[in-house]
Structure formats: C-alpha cells, structure tokens
Amino acid sequence: MxxxxxxxxxxxxxxxxxxxxxxxxxxxxxxxxxxxxxxxxxxxxxxxxxxxxxxxxxxxxxxxxxxxxxxxxxxxxxxxxxxxxxxxxxxDVNDNAPMFVSAKSVSVPEDAALHSLIMTVQAEDEDAGSNASILYLLNNVSGAALRIDNTSGNIYLEEVLDREKVDTLTFTVTATDVGSPRLETTMNFTVIVEDVNDNNPEFSQRDYSLSVRENIPRGTSLFHVEAHDQDIGPNGQLRYTLSPAGPFVVDTVRGVVTVMDQLDRERESNYTLIITAADRGDTPRSATASISITVLDVNDFTPQFSPENLIIHVKENEDEPSLLIHQVLLDCMVLILC
Incomplete structure (x- = not known):
C-alpha cells in the first residue's frame, strides 16, 4: 500500500x-x-x-x-x-529572504562608455517557485548615474564619470522575492572610479623670469618650478626637462633649476629656456612654460690702455690747442690727454 x-x-x-x-x-x-x-x-x-x-x-x-x-x-x-x-x-512556504552572493564593490575606469554594463548584482533565495523569484530595486544614492535591470541585476552607467570630481559611487540594492508575504534584503554597493590619463599637467604660471649675477657659484639652485596634474598614480607623476642645453639644468623629479656652468654676462647676458612637465602615463601628457634669465654684471674686468705705450711729441712753443690733444682708449673709454 x-x-x-x-x-x-x-x-x-x-x-x-x-x-x-x-x-x-x-x-x-x-x-x-x-x-x-x-x-x-x-x-x-x-x-x-x-x-x-x-x-x-x-x-x-x-x-x-x-x-x-x-x-x-x-x-x-x-x-x-x-x-x-x-x-x-x-x-515550500516563503520563509527565506533573498541573500546577496555578488561582490560588494567594482572598479570602473572613468572613461567607461555610457550605458555600458559595469557590474551585476546577484542574490539567491533558498525557497522554491515564486517564493524564489527575485526582483532588484536600485536606490541610487549618487544620483542618476546608474540604472539596474530589475530581473537580471545588471547595472548600467547612465552618466559620464569623472574621477577628479567623484571617485566613488555608493548605492543600495534591494532584492525582493515575489512570494506572499514578500521578503527582501538590502545591501550597499560601491563603484570605485579608476583614473585614466585625461588631464594635462599645469604650471602655476606660463612665464617665469629672474635675474642672477654673473659670478653666481656653479651648483647654486636658482628657483623651484612646480606643475600639478589632477590625475593620480603614474598618470599624475611628473618629470621635468629643460631646453635648450646650456649652463642651466633642472632636477627631473623636484623641478629645481640649477646653474651648473660659470656665467659670463659679457659673452651672453640673457637666456630663454623652455621647461616641460610630462606625466608618466602610458600615453604621456605634457605642458610647457618659458623661463627668462637675465645675467647681471659684476666688476670683473681691469681697465686696460690701448695702446699700452704711447709716445707724444709736443713742441715747446706750440700755440695751437688742437695740436696739443691726443686720444687714448682705456678699455671702452676714451681719455683726452692735453
């Protein structure tokens, strides 16, 4: 039986x-x-x-x-x-609430395309039949940046990301079954916005100018040039270069400009340099600024007669003044001997 x-x-x-x-x-x-x-x-x-x-x-x-x-x-x-x-x-009776089994966070590059799938939330319900059928509801704390498919749990991007403005998006998802009575579970999720190299370095000013004395010792640091990059990681790490090659060099990491050769105002009194700041992204971005350096004179030359030996013949009874005047060059000066 x-x-x-x-x-x-x-x-x-x-x-x-x-x-x-x-x-x-x-x-x-x-x-x-x-x-x-x-x-x-x-x-x-x-x-x-x-x-x-x-x-x-x-x-x-x-x-x-x-x-x-x-x-x-x-x-x-x-x-x-x-x-x-x-x-x-x-x-079965509906005595089990859905439980989330998906990761609580995901990393998304800030240049992700609009409407692209960025993550899928998933919950499981140990009940059977309609008691185990799950719908997903999104509470978008970060605004309208995200949209969820109620049945699949797929989450799509609805606004352009910008890590420099918002580096994380926080939202909550509620998973509810369709049993009677309905049971639900809510969980917080986080989208971490990853940096991409989308910002150029920026100098605090486009043009720099300074004056230095020509007898400044070699190895003297003149000034510190600094640029900033809103990106992070290698995308925001800057390296400095200086051109053209000459008596000045720049520390590639710190941006400190130093004089490395002896200056001579009489040979060259002005320098115009270009400093470049480039990040270390996969596709580097850069910015430039101009540096004008004026070399100031110091008293480093002794006067010299030209010619050094001069013989002048003067008649003892010479009455004509013009015949009594002779010119002698002293460096770049003219001396009148009477």
Whole structure:
C-alpha cells in the first residue's frame, strides 16, 4: 500500500494517515520502520502519523517512510504483518529572504562608455517557485548615474564619470522575492572610479623670469618650478626637462633649476629656456612654460690702455690747442690727454 502526503513546513502542522486494519479488528502494533532516522514523525496506535519536529523544505524536501502493522495474535508465529509506503512531500512556504552572493564593490575606469554594463548584482533565495523569484530595486544614492535591470541585476552607467570630481559611487540594492508575504534584503554597493590619463599637467604660471649675477657659484639652485596634474598614480607623476642645453639644468623629479656652468654676462647676458612637465602615463601628457634669465654684471674686468705705450711729441712753443690733444682708449673709454 502506498500513500503520499504533501505538507507545508509549518512548525505546528500535524497530519494523519489512516490505515485499513487487518484481521478481525484486533489490536494492532504500528511502527515506522525506515525513513524516519531523524525522528521527524511519530506514529500513534490510532493510525495517526504526526509531525514530531518542525519541517524545513530547504533541508529535506521529501521523506519516504515504511510503516508496518502487526496484529497481536498469540502465539507470535500466527501474527500477520502488513507494510505501507508513505511518501511525504514538504511544500515550500516563503520563509527565506533573498541573500546577496555578488561582490560588494567594482572598479570602473572613468572613461567607461555610457550605458555600458559595469557590474551585476546577484542574490539567491533558498525557497522554491515564486517564493524564489527575485526582483532588484536600485536606490541610487549618487544620483542618476546608474540604472539596474530589475530581473537580471545588471547595472548600467547612465552618466559620464569623472574621477577628479567623484571617485566613488555608493548605492543600495534591494532584492525582493515575489512570494506572499514578500521578503527582501538590502545591501550597499560601491563603484570605485579608476583614473585614466585625461588631464594635462599645469604650471602655476606660463612665464617665469629672474635675474642672477654673473659670478653666481656653479651648483647654486636658482628657483623651484612646480606643475600639478589632477590625475593620480603614474598618470599624475611628473618629470621635468629643460631646453635648450646650456649652463642651466633642472632636477627631473623636484623641478629645481640649477646653474651648473660659470656665467659670463659679457659673452651672453640673457637666456630663454623652455621647461616641460610630462606625466608618466602610458600615453604621456605634457605642458610647457618659458623661463627668462637675465645675467647681471659684476666688476670683473681691469681697465686696460690701448695702446699700452704711447709716445707724444709736443713742441715747446706750440700755440695751437688742437695740436696739443691726443686720444687714448682705456678699455671702452676714451681719455683726452692735453
């Protein structure tokens, strides 16, 4: 004899199975001989099969019980036994809320295309049927930057990202089943906006000018040029170069300009240099500024006569003044001898 019973996993639920008694209506001994190893059921002498423990469909969804009925005729050798199979199917009730199983954060480059898929949130529900069907709802704390597909959990980008303005997007997703009553779970998620090299370095000014004395010692630091880049990582790390090559050099990392050769105002009194700041991105971006350096004079030359030896003949009775005047060059000066 086979019987099947469907029961819901309600802790207080009790059900009954009635057996056709064998023999002449005498006393029977009823037992569950297999399928009840966990003691989930109890069989009374009245033939009622009842729950002994609370059911949980998610732990075990069906039971296959073997029940025997023995009459009590004496002697034992005359007793008769009947066997029945009872199949118990545990029906689902909505007693499990969805649980998220996807990562709580994702990194997205700031140049991600509009409407591109940036992540998928996923939840699982241990119930069955409609009790396990899940819908996703997005609470976009960061504005309208994101959109979610209610059934798949796919999240799409709806606004252009700019890491320099917002480097993280925070939002919450609610996963709700469609059972009755509905159960839901909410979780916070984070989108980390990754930097791309989309900003040029910028100098604090486009033109620099300074004056230095021509006797300034070699190795003297003149001034510090600094540029800034809004990007981060290698995209924001700057290296400096100076051109044309000459008596000045720049520290490639710090941007300090130093004089490395002896200056000579009489040879060159003005220098115009171009300093370049370039980042270290995969495709470097750069900016330039102009540096004007004026070399100031110092008293580093001794006056010299030209010619150094001069013989002048003057008549003792010379009355003409013009004949008594002679010019002598002293470096770049003219001396009048009378």
């Amino acid at each position: 086979f019987s099947s019973i469907r029961c819901k996993c309600l802790h207080s639920f009790v059900f009954h199975v009635f057996f056709s008694l064998l023999g002449d209506g005498g006393e029977l001994e009823l037992r569950v001989v297999s399928g009840n190893e966990l003691g989930m059921f109890i069989l009374y002498s009245s033939g009622s099969l009842c729950l002994n423990k609370a059911l949980d469909r998610e732990t075990q969804s069906s039971y296959n019980l073997t029940v025997t009925a023995n009459d009590c005729v004496q002697p034992l050798s005359l007793q008769l036994t009947s066997t029945a199979r009872v199949f118990v199917f545990v029906e």
